[in-house]
Amino acid sequence: QGTTLFPYTTLFRSIKNAIESLVTLKSLALAEANDKLDQKLAEAQKLLPNQSSYSAESYAEFKKAYDNAVTVRNSEKVQQEEDAAALNAALTRLSTAIAGLKAPAPKPPAPVETKVAAPSVQKITVSAAKNGISASVTVHAVQGAAKYAVYRVADGKTEPVGVTEAGKTSVTDKNLASRNVSYYAVALDANGKEISDKGGVKALSLEKATKIKKVSSKSSGIQITWHKVKKATGYIVYRSNKKNGTYSKVGTAGKSKSGYTDKKAVKGKTYYYKVVVKTKNGFSLMSGASKKIKRKK
Numbered sequence: 001q002g003t004t005l006f007p008y009t010t011l012f013r014s015i016k017n018a019i020e021s022l023v024t025l026k027s028l029a030l031a032e033a034n035d036k037l038d039q040k041l042a043e044a045q046k047l048l049p050n051q052s053s054y055s056a057e058s059y060a061e062f063k064k065a066y067d068n069a070v071t072v073r074n075s076e077k078v079q080q081e082e083d084a085a086a087l088n089a090a091l092t093r094l095s096t097a098i099a100g101l102k103a104p105a106p107k108p109p110a111p112v113e114t115k116v117a118a119p120s121v122q123k124i125t126v127s128a129a130k131n132g133i134s135a136s137v138t139v140h141a142v143q144g145a146a147k148y149a150v151y152r153v154a155d156g157k158t159e160p161v162g163v164t165e166a167g168k169t170s171v172t173d174k175n176l177a178s179r180n181v182s183y184y185a186v187a188l189d190a191n192g193k194e195i196s197d198k199g200g201v202k203a204l205s206l207e208k209a210t211k212i213k214k215v216s217s218k219s220s221g222i223q224i225t226w227h228k229v230k231k232a233t234g235y236i237v238y239r240s241n242k243k244n245g246t247y248s249k250v251g252t253a254g255k256s257k258s259g260y261t262d263k264k265a266v267k268g269k270t271y272y273y274k275v276v277v278k279t280k281n282g283f284s285l286m287s288g289a290s291k292k293i294k295r296k297k
Contacts, residue, residue: 072086139164209275270292
């Protein structure tokens with residue numbers, strides 16, 4: 001019987017040794033995979049704080065590969081099953097991601113703002129328009145400007161007057177409210193962006209306004225009288241149906257006159273009046289509004 005069992009005993013021993021060898025090899029492979037992945041993780045950890053040194057896309061892939069490697073390395077299942085293949089796959093992905101880190105694309109240079117010469121105000125022309133006193137402000141054209149923004153300075157306040165049309169150099173100020181004002185301009189590009197410094201300031205002084213003495217309703221119309229102004233070469237009369245509404249020109253009077261009769265006033269209607277003084281040097285602001293007056297029927 002001993003002779004009969006010997007071959008089987010030897011076979012079993014050989015199989016047992018082979019199995020033990022395989023287990024040992026698998027353990028060695030796991031240990032080696034763990035070691036290599038640990039080394040690569042240590043390398044990756046030094047790169048993590050340098051996000052700004054890499055392009056967003058390459059860093060994002062690197063971070064995903066790093067997080068995956070940490071998860072695989074710390075997996076109990078991987079360690080219990082001695083899954084060296086999973087460790088090696090995580091290692092390969094992390095190594096590829098590290099090698100693929102790229103510097104960010106260079107930022108385009110900041111556009112260089114090119115300023116043109118500051119435009120000065122060439123002239124200011126005051127007129128007694130249909131709806132009151134206005135000032136046409138003309139700017140000296142400068143090369144490179146598409147249009148111009150004009151500003152008014154009065155009583156310590158700076159306010160925009162308007163923007164010239166493309167290729168034009170004049171804008172009209174219809175909101176004069178102070179005797180002493182000044183204007184300046186800034187050059188604009190086609191998109192309305194300022195491309196120059198503030199230009200030279202030009203001042204305007206208007207004549208002193210008169211005061212309305214009296215308004216009364218007569219059979220011939222509404223009579224307006226005012227205080228005469230020594231320098232006057234004439235007077236312009238304006239009318240509105242609201243005290244703070246829009247006034248329209250209704251007539252003129254000579255320099256020797258101190259009154260005007262509005263014969264076109266409609267009977268039964270109520271009006272307010274203002275008067276502008278004309279001199280050799282220009283015009284005054286409108287006077288204050290008169291008291292309201294109704295033309296008798």
